[in-house]
Amino acid sequence: FPSVRRTENFSDSQITTALATVKDYLVESSLNPDVLTGQVRRPVEQLLDPDQRGQFERSMSSPADDGLHAATGWLVRFDPAQVELADPQIRVQGTLSYAEDGAGTLEVVSDHTFTYALRPAEGPPKEDGASLFTVRRELHFRFDREDLRLHRLEVRTAHVQAGPQSCSAGAAGTLRPLLAGERADGRGPAVTDPYAPGRPAAALCGTLAPLGAPTPSGAPPQGPQDLQDPQALREFRPRP
Template sequence: MAGHGDPPEGEPEGSPRGEDDEYRSTVFDESFIRAARLQEYSARERMTDHSHAVRKVQPKPAPDPAGGGDRGGAQTGRGRFSNGPKQLLLLLMVLVLSFGTAVYLGLRNPYRPPPLRAVEQARISVLPLVPEGRVPGGTPDELFAHSPAARFREGAAGITLPGARATGEFAEGQVMAALTIVKDYLVASSLDPDVLMGRTVRPVRVLLDPEQQGQFDRGLTDPAADGRHDPIGWLVRFDPATVARADSQVRVRGTLTYQETSPGTLEVVSDHVFVYALRPAGPGDGATDRSVAGPVRDASLFTVRRELSFRFTADDLPRRHTVLVSSTAQAGPQECSAEVPRTLRPLLAGERAKPHNPAATDPYTAGPVAPAMCGTLSPLAQPTLTGGGPAS
C-alpha cells in the first residue's frame, strides 16, 4: 500500500532515487493527479475565528478506458499538441527564407560598378606661340621678378577653389567634391614633376572617365592634328633629353567656375596660366631633375595657358572620375611645327625661332579644316630685365 507521500499506485517506474529524492515531489503522473485532494476554505469558514474547517473537493472520476470520461481534457491535450507540427513547419519556412535571402545577397553584389556609358570625345586645341626675337635668359628669380608672373603663387597654392553652393540637383558637398577633383587633375597634369618630365601619366589617367581613357592613350602614343588626339590637350610634358627644370616651383594663377548646365550635369571650367623656369638638359639630367649648386644663369621662362572644361554626374563623384569636354592650350616660346609633337618643345635662353611659313591650304579639298598651327608670342609676355631688353 502506498505511503502518505507516495502516489496511490506506487512510485512511477524509472523514478530517480538517492541524491535526487529532494525533487521527487515535482514528479506528477496521472495517478497522482487523480488521487489529489484539493482543499478550499468556504466563505463561512473563513469568517469563523480560529476555524480550520475545510471543504473537500472531490476529484473528477478517472476516464473510462473504454472511451468515456474526460473528453474535454483529451480534446484540450490534442489541441495543444496538434499545434506543434504547425509551429515546426512555420519555423522551417522562416529558416529556409532566411537562408535563401542570405545566399541571394551574397551572390548579388549590391555595390557593382555601374555599366560604362557612352562619353563623347574631348575637343582639343593647342596653339604654339613663337617669339619674335631671342628668348630672354637669366636666373629664375630674376626672370620671375621681371615678368607678368611676378605676383603669381607657387604650385598648387595658385589653384584656388571658389565657394561651393548647392545647385539644382547637386548639394554643396557634391559641388565641392567636383571642384576638388578638377584641382587634383590640374595639379597632376600641370605640376607633378614625374608627369612634367615624362616619367608617368598615371596620376592624370586615373582621374578620367574609363570611357575617355582610350582617347587619352591614343593621344599620347599616336598624336594627330585632328582636334582630338593632341597630347598637350591632356597634360603638360617636356622632353627630358633636351629640357630640365631650373626651379622646382611653378608659378600659377587662374580661376575655377561651375554651373549646372542641365539636370544632373555639373560643368566646371578652369582657366589657369602656368609659368615654368627651364634650362638645357645636362649630363646629369635624364630620369630625374639634378640638383644644381648655386643659381642657374641660363634659365628661361615657358608659359602655358590652359582652359579646360569638365563634366560631372552624381555617379562620377564617389568614383573620383571626370569627363574632359574641351581643352584649349597656348604655349610658348617654342617653334612652329607642322606635325603634332608628343611633348612641348620650348625655345630656351638665347634661342630664336626659325623663319616659318604657314602651311598651304587648298579650299577645294574635302575634309575637316586644319586649325591654325601657330601664333606669335607677344613681347609683353616675355621677361624684361633691369637695364634694358631681354638678356641672351
C-alpha cells in the same frame, strides 16, 4: 576654390567634390614633375572617365594635331632629352567656375596660367641658363553623378596656349620651348588645305607679346624696344 552654393540639382558637397577633382587633375597634369617629363601618365589617366581612356592612350602613344589626339591637350609634357626643370617651384594663377548643365550634369571650367623655369637638358647647369616658358590652359570638364561618386571627370574641351615656341614646331606630342638665347625660325605653321578631306589641323600660331619672350629666369622682362624678333606663340584646340 570659388565660393560654393548648391544648385537646383547638386548639393554643396557634390560641387566641392567636383572642384577638388578638377584641382587634382590640374596638379597631376600640369605640376607633377614625372608627368611633365613623360615618365608617367597614370596619375592623369586614373582621374578620367573610363570612356575617355582609350582616346587618352592613343593621344599618348600616337599624338596627332587633329583636334582629338594631341597629348598636350590632356597634359603638359616636355621632351626630357631637350629640356629639364630648372626650378621645381612652378608659378600658377587662375580661376575655377562651375554651373549646372541639365538636371544630371555639372560643368566646371578652369582657366590657369603656368610658368615653368626651364634649362637645356644637356651640359652642366649654368647659373643664368634658365628661361621662362608659359602655358595657359582653359579646360572644360563634365561630371555626372557617377563621376562625382567615383572621383573622376570627363574633359570636354581643352584650349591651350604655350610659348615661346616656333610656329613650325610640331607640339602635339610634347611642347617645344625656345630657351634663352634662341629665336623662332622663319617658317610658319603647317599649311592648311580647306579642300583636303578629313579633320583639319587644330594648331594656330600668333606672335608672343614681348613680355613673354624667353628671358633668363629672374631677369627683368624685356620691353618692346629690346626685341628685334618677337617669339612665336602656339595655340591648340584639342577638344579631347
